[in-house]
Amino acid sequence: MTVLHETELTATMPAFLQKMLVFLVLFLTSVKEISSLEITPSAHEVVLNLYSDFTLRCSDHNEVIWKTDNKHTKLDTVLEKRGTIFTNTLTLRNLTGLNTGEYSCTNDQALDGKSIYIFVPVPFPTSFINVSISAVQTVLKQGENIIVTCAVRGIELISYTWRYPGQMVGKEVKPMTHIVPGDKHYTSSILTIHNADLDDQGLYACEATDTYFGQQEEQSIFIRVIERGFVTFHAVLNETVFAELHKSHTFLIQMEAYPSPTIIWFQNNKPLTSESNSDFAINSRNLSETRYQTTLTLVRVKASEGGLYTVRAFHEDDLKELSFYLQINVPATVTELRDSSNKTNGEQTVICTTEGMPQPEITWYTCNNDKWCAGETTKILGNTSEEMNLQTNFTYEDDRKVYVVTSKLHFHRVDEPIFIQCAAQNLLGAHTQQITLVPYNLPFKVIVISVIVAFVILMVLFLVILIFLWRKKPRYEIRWKVIESVSSDGHEYIYVDPMQLPYDSSWEVPRDRLVLGRTLGSGAFGRVVEAIAHSLSHSQSTMRVAVKMLKSTARSSEKQALMSELKIMSHLGPHLNIVNLLGACTKGGPIYIITEYCRNGDLVDYLHRNKHTFLQCYSEKAKQEAELYGNGMRVDRLQSHTSESVESDGGYMDMSKDESLDYVPMSDMKGEIKYVDIDSSNYGATYELDSYSPSASEKATLISESPLLSYIDLVGVSFQVAKGMEFLASKNCVHRDLAARNVLICEGKLVKICDFGLARDIMRDSNYISKGNTFLPLKWMAPESIFNNLYTTLSDVWSFGILLWEIFTLGGTPYPELPMNDQFYNAIKRGYRMSKPTHASNEIYEIMQKCWEEKFEIRPSFSQLVVLMGNLLTDSYKKQKYQQVNEEFLKSDHPAIMRTRPRNTGFSPSRSTASDSVSSSSILYTAVEQNGVDNDYIIPLPDPKPEGDTNNPPEASSSRASSTLNEANTSSTISCDSPLAPEQEEEQEASELKSDC
Numbered sequence: 001m002t003v004l005h006e007t008e009l010t011a012t013m014p015a016f017l018q019k020m021l022v023f024l025v026l027f028l029t030s031v032k033e034i035s036s037l038e039i040t041p042s043a044h045e046v047v048l049n050l051y052s053d054f055t056l057r058c059s060d061h062n063e064v065i066w067k068t069d070n071k072h073t074k075l076d077t078v079l080e081k082r083g084t085i086f087t088n089t090l091t092l093r094n095l096t097g098l099n100t101g102e103y104s105c106t107n108d109q110a111l112d113g114k115s116i117y118i119f120v121p122v123p124f125p126t127s128f129i130n131v132s133i134s135a136v137q138t139v140l141k142q143g144e145n146i147i148v149t150c151a152v153r154g155i156e157l158i159s160y161t162w163r164y165p166g167q168m169v170g171k172e173v174k175p176m177t178h179i180v181p182g183d184k185h186y187t188s189s190i191l192t193i194h195n196a197d198l199d200d201q202g203l204y205a206c207e208a209t210d211t212y213f214g215q216q217e218e219q220s221i222f223i224r225v226i227e228r229g230f231v232t233f234h235a236v237l238n239e240t241v242f243a244e245l246h247k248s249h250t251f252l253i254q255m256e257a258y259p260s261p262t263i264i265w266f267q268n269n270k271p272l273t274s275e276s277n278s279d280f281a282i283n284s285r286n287l288s289e290t291r292y293q294t295t296l297t298l299v300r301v302k303a304s305e306g307g308l309y310t311v312r313a314f315h316e317d318d319l320k321e322l323s324f325y326l327q328i329n330v331p332a333t334v335t336e337l338r339d340s341s342n343k344t345n346g347e348q349t350v351i352c353t354t355e356g357m358p359q360p361e362i363t364w365y366t367c368n369n370d371k372w373c374a375g376e377t378t379k380i381l382g383n384t385s386e387e388m389n390l391q392t393n394f395t396y397e398d399d400r401k402v403y404v405v406t407s408k409l410h411f412h413r414v415d416e417p418i419f420i421q422c423a424a425q426n427l428l429g430a431h432t433q434q435i436t437l438v439p440y441n442l443p444f445k446v447i448v449i450s451v452i453v454a455f456v457i458l459m460v461l462f463l464v465i466l467i468f469l470w471r472k473k474p475r476y477e478i479r480w481k482v483i484e485s486v487s488s489d490g491h492e493y494i495y496v497d498p499m500q501l502p503y504d505s506s507w508e509v510p511r512d513r514l515v516l517g518r519t520l521g522s523g524a525f526g527r528v529v530e531a532i533a534h535s536l537s538h539s540q541s542t543m544r545v546a547v548k549m550l551k552s553t554a555r556s557s558e559k560q561a562l563m564s565e566l567k568i569m570s571h572l573g574p575h576l577n578i579v580n581l582l583g584a585c586t587k588g589g590p591i592y593i594i595t596e597y598c599r600n601g602d603l604v605d606y607l608h609r610n611k612h613t614f615l616q617c618y619s620e621k622a623k624q625e626a627e628l629y630g631n632g633m634r635v636d637r638l639q640s641h642t643s644e645s646v647e648s649d650g651g652y653m654d655m656s657k658d659e660s661l662d663y664v665p666m667s668d669m670k671g672e673i674k675y676v677d678i679d680s681s682n683y684g685a686t687y688e689l690d691s692y693s694p695s696a697s698e699k700a701t702l703i704s705e706s707p708l709l710s711y712i713d714l715v716g717v718s719f720q721v722a723k724g725m726e727f728l729a730s731k732n733c734v735h736r737d738l739a740a741r742n743v744l745i746c747e748g749k750l751v752k753i754c755d756f757g758l759a760r761d762i763m764r765d766s767n768y769i770s771k772g773n774t775f776l777p778l779k780w781m782a783p784e785s786i787f788n789n790l791y792t793t794l795s796d797v798w799s800f801g802i803l804l805w806e807i808f809t810l811g812g813t814p815y816p817e818l819p820m821n822d823q824f825y826n827a828i829k830r831g832y833r834m835s836k837p838t839h840a841s842n843e844i845y846e847i848m849q850k851c852w853e854e855k856f857e858i859r860p861s862f863s864q865l866v867v868l869m870g871n872l873l874t875d876s877y878k879k880q881k882y883q884q885v886n887e888e889f890l891k892s893d894h895p896a897i898m899r900t901r902p903r904n905t906g907f908s909p910s911r912s913t914a915s916d917s918v919s920s921s922s923i924l925y926t927a928v929e930q931n932g933v934d935n936d937y938i939i940p941l942p943d944p945k946p947e948g949d950t951n952n953p954p955e956a957s958s959s960r961a962s963s964t965l966n967e968a969n970t971s972s973t974i975s976c977d978s979p980l981a982p983e984q985e986e987e988q989e990a991s992e993l994k995s996d997c
Contacts, residue, residue, distance in 0.1 A: 036061055037114055039105055045117040048095050056090040056116065058105030066090045070101035096156060097122035097212070129217035130154060131208045139224045139258050139290050146196045146223055150175075150206030151188035157211040160189035165202035201225035229317030231257040237324045241309075243301045244428060245330045245357075250297045253311050253322060256290050261318075263294045266310040272296070278305050303328050303357070306401040330402050331428040332360030337435050340408075348437055350409045352422035359394060359403040360426040367419035367434070380409070388412065414439040498564030501571050506899055509533065509583035509594060516547065525558055526550040533594060536582060536895040543895075545582055548593040559591060565755070566593050572731050573900050576886045577724030579744060579754035580896035596896075598744035598752060603717065606745040607811035610709040614810060614839075617710055702748030703881045711839070713749060714807050716877060718844075719869040720751035725800060726862040728753070729793040736791050738799035739780045740806040750885065769820055779814045783828055784856055794856040800865065801851025808840035843872060 040057040048054050058064045063086050066077050078089045092099060100120050106113025129152055136147040152158050162175055175189045193200055205220040235253040243249035255261070263284045265272045272280060279299040287293050292313070298305055306328040312321045334354050341348035354360050364380040380388070392407040409420070418437040423430060515532040522528075526549055533545045550562055569581040585592035600606050703720075704713060721743055728735060735742075737755060744752045769778045776786075782798035784790040802814050815834065818824045833852050836845040847868050853859045860868065870878055890897065 037064065037105065037107070039114045039116055041116070043116065045119065047119045047121065050096060050120060050122065051094050054092045054095060054118065056092075056103060056105075057087055058090075058114075059085055059087045060107055062086060062107045062109050064088045064105050064107045066103060066105055068101055068103045070099065070103075072098035073101070092118070095120045098156065129158075129208050129210055129215050131206065131217045131219045133204070133206050133219040133221050135204070135221055135223060137289065138221065139226065140196065141229065141258075142197045142225055142227060143195055146191075146193040146200060146204075146225075148191045148204050148206075148221060148223070149188055150191070150208065150219065151186065152208045153186045155187075155210050155212075156185055158187055159209045159211055161207040161209070162189070162191055163203075163205040163207075164191065164193075164200075165204075166193060166200055169199055171200075196223075196225050198225050198227065226258070229257070229259050229315055231255060231261055231313050231315070231318040231320040233313070233320055233322050235322055237322070240325045240327055242327050242329050243298065243306075245303060245328055246300050248297060248299050249301055250295055251309070251324075252293065252295050254287070254291065254293045255313055255320070257292055257313060257315070257318075258290045259315055259317075260286070261292065261313040261315045263292070264312045265294075265296050266308075266312065267305075268307045269310070278302075301328055303330055303401045304399065328357060328401055329426075329428050330355065330357040331431070332356035332424040332426040333431045334422055334424050334433040337422050337433040339435065339437060348411045348414050348439075350411075350420055350422075350435060350437060352407045352409070352424075352433070353404065354407075354422075354424035354431070355402045355404045356424065356426045356428070357402045358426050360405055360424040362392060362405055362407040363423045363425070364390065364407070364409050365421040365423060367421055411437070498567050499560060501564075501567040503563075503567050503586075504570060504899075507566075507570055507581065507584045508587065509536070509585055511585050511589060511592075514547065514585070514592070514594070520546060525554065526562070530597070531594075533582070537893045537898065539893050543582075544597045546595050546597045548595065549590055552590075562591050562593065566591070568733070569593070569595075572728070572733060574894070574896035575724060575727040576889045577720045577751055577753060578727065579752045580894070582895045583899075595754075596752065598746050600745040600747070603740040603743040603745055603751070604806065604811045607709070607740070607807070610707075611810045613707070614709040614711075614714075617708060702750075703877075703885055704749040712873070712877065714839070715844070715869065715872050716749065716882075717743075717745075717751050718804055718807055719866070719873055719878075720882070721753060721800065721803060722862055722865040722869050724751070724753040725793075725796060726866050729796070729862045732793075734791050734793055735796050735799070736785075737777055737780070738796050738803055739777060740803055740811065743803070748885075778820065778824070782856065783854065786825070786828065792856065793862065794859050797851050797859045797862065797865070798856070800862070801848045804840075804844060804848050804851070805834055805837055808837040808844060810839065812837070841872075 037060040076091050080087045097120050102115050102117045104113050104115040133150045175191045177189045179187050203220050207218040209216045233255045281297040284294040306326050310323040336353040340351050389410050394405040421434045423432045513534040517530040520528045520530050529547045531545050531547045533543050536543050574580045579595050583594040780799045780802045782795035785795045850860050
């Protein structure tokens with residue numbers, strides 16, 4: 001079989017056949033291209049919503065175009081080519097019924113195109129067309145332009161027809177139709193007539209026709225053309241207008257005017273301006289095209305603002321005025337009611353002056369009683385009575401615009417007091433005043449009664465003030481409290497009532513065994529007196545003690561408080577580090593509490609007196625270090641210690657300021673009272689370095705035998721205070737006033753805790769702040785005590801931290817930078833704490849911070865504090881010194897120990913061999929004299945060996961009570977005051993001072 005190629009075939013074909021073949025190929029190609037034309041969407045008919053948007057797309061291998069026979073549609077097309085495909089996009093926007101029709105897509109190469117029919121249904125037309133007509137001005141003068149606008153919204157095809165007065169006289173005007181840009185459904189027709197005259201006045205009508213549906217609607221407006229402008233008032237005011245005094249009043253005036261007028265208000269023919277004396281406000285505004293309103297407001301009308309008021313409205317063509325008279329109504333007021341009597345003839349006249357607008361009327365009344373006419377009244381009828389006559393006159397004050405009415409009521413004779421009332425009244429109200437008309441011959445007893453009543457009232461007021469001051473006077477109360485029970489949450493405490501505690505009569509000491517001396521301390525409620533007690537123990541026939549007592553002016557509540565203190569002290573029992581109870585006198589006279597006597601005074605005073613020895617120790621150390629290391633940092637450290645100035649005592653009471661001798665009377669005794677001189681001692685003397693040296697036999701009973709103050713002494717004092725507070729806490733006792741002023745220093749640096757509130761003038765002590773009827777040591781109190789009145793052993797722990805700060809600042813006053821006001825309270829609430837003292841180690845300051853924890857539950861107990869402080873001491877201090885002294889104290893016949901031991905020991909403290917030969921009647925009252933030195937000490941410890949001049953024995957005439965003070969006592973009983981050491985040991989002690997630093 002033979003196959004012919006295309007070239008061979010065409011070569012063998014005739015020319016005619018070749019042309020036919022080419023035509024056939026082209027025809028088939030065209031048919032293929034026509035069949036590829038597509039319209040999206042492919043539907044033949046689409047129904048669309050009114051005012052919607054629609055998009056048509058036509059695609060083909062050749063360029064395509066969109067066509068339509070709808071003349072109302074503007075074709076918005078976009079031609080794009082992607083590869084070999086052409087796409088023409090037609091977008092129809094805001095479709096209406098006018099867009100209904102057939103839309104075709106074709107190209108020049110196609111034999112036929114494709115089409116789609118779009119139908120936009122139109123709702124049934126409304127029964128009317130919304131036609132509006134308006135004019136720039138409906139009232140105008142001739143020569144001005146008339147501009148009238150007719151508008152239709154919502155219809156696209158609309159035609160306008162005008163009718164106006166000018167058409168009748170052949171004045172044709174061609175209206176101008178506008179389509180609002182961006183909104184083809186809002187059209188308007190504007191009719192403008194230039195240089196209008198009087199013939200152009202009339203009705204202007206506009207007829208709008210919907211050419212699509214054939215609907216019609218007409219609106220009209222009346223245009224008024226005037227020859228010249230005008231002003232017309234519409235206000236209706238009386239000739240006289242009333243306004244009430246001191247109340248705001250507004251006047252409103254309306255008017256018709258064209259063109260716009262100028263409005264001015266006048267008062268008494270003077271324009272109202274900002275310089276006028278009246279307080280006013282003027283407001284003018286346009287209500288409509290030709291209607292205006294003006295208001296005048298008078299603020300808090302004054303009487304002087306009455307008068308003629310005028311409002312004037314004017315322009316170039318017209319002027320109008322409207323006037324009225326303003327009358328200010330003033331309520332009737334009685335301005336004066338007085339007795340204008342003539343004392344020479346006995347006649348009496350009452351004058352009543354009133355004022356008001358309108359004119360007030362005056363009426364006189366007499367009252368039935370002296371309750372200022374609160375009850376019934378009786379009207380006085382003019383001149384009908386022979387005993388009185390009435391005269392009234394009035395005047396008008398033009399400047400104030402008020403009537404002044406004066407009425408005189410004349411009495412020919414008055415025999416008794418008359419209560420008279422003058423009543424003034426007008427349209428706005430009434431006002432009254434009362435007066436008492438007293439005859440000149442008023443009985444003297446009325447004056448006497450008045451004086452007596454006034455005196456009684458003054459006395460009652462005086463008594464009320466005295467009672468108030470008496471109740472506000474601070475009362476003495478014992479600071480120590482014993483806890484009875486604690487709530488489960490630990491926030492509520494119940495304290496033992498001290499009055500319910502038993503009192504053991506074995507503590508009683510006969511008053512004749514006390515020889516009272518000078519006053520050691522005196523406070524607002526009582527005093528502490530130095531005394532010599534006889535026969536308190538076997539080893540000491542006499543003992544120097546301190547006696548607490550109340551002042552003679554003490555109240556019963558203060559006596560109960562002192563008795564409560566006695567019961568608490570007897571309840572606690574003895575301890576080495578508290579001021580122990582030795583006895584008491586509660587019968588046959590005032591209450592005396594006999595306690596131990598401390599020689600060296602309170603801790604604050606002790607630190608101040610010995611500060612120089614402490615600084616001297618550091619100075620000596622610094623000098624030695626300077627020799628070794630040069631004048632570097634060590635010298636600076638020396639300067640920081642030696643240059644420190646002595647701090648203030650913080651307001652602590654100085655006992656040396658009391659009287660040199662203040663003898664306290666005892667109860668009456670039989671026989672003649674005699675006073676025997678007692679040799680003066682050095683108990684009240686200032687502690688000097690060379691004034692005392694213990695004997696070798698007594699060194700064992702001393703915690704420290706060095707007169708120098710060292711750092712280990714400060715730690716030891718803190719340790720002993722913690723031991724004492726541990727004992728109180730074990731007895732559930734809360735101190736509530738733990739501070740350096742309530743810590744006493746005995747011989748050998750033995751420390752004892754006390755409560756010295758009775759003998760301290762807390763009302764003048766800056767450390768105590770008044771709260772109610774008591775004084776509180778706020779700087780030493782824990783936050784829960786200050787703000788919640790909660791006192792516990794843990795609040796005493798906070799105070800212990802403050803005490804540590806006092807010790808290691810050598811007697812400084814806490815919070816020196818904070819004043820005692822709200823700044824102090826706010827600082828405590830914010831958690832403010834004092835900085836580390838200069839002489840405190842980091843370990844000491846850490847203990848302080850633990851004591852100052854905000855939450856009292858996490859503060860250390862006193863048992864823990866004893867351990868913490870003990871860790872900072874050597875075993876030689878705790879075991880060889882402190883423990884030995886404590887054991888000697890517990891083994892001794894100290895009165896506090898003996899009275900708490902079982903009674904079968906065979907010892908009766910009320911009997912002593914030292915006093916067996918002395919009868920009670922032979923005990924003499926003895927005055928303890930000063931040795932020329934003030935006593936700075938504060939409270940108590942026993943003095944087994946009072947100092948005396950051993951070289952000069954007492955005279956033979958001296959009494960037993962006197963001689964016992966000078967006896968030598970070699971007992972080993974623990975004493976806060978030790979005897980002087982022999983002179984031969986002074987050199988050895990001096991050599992040990994350096995090592996003690």
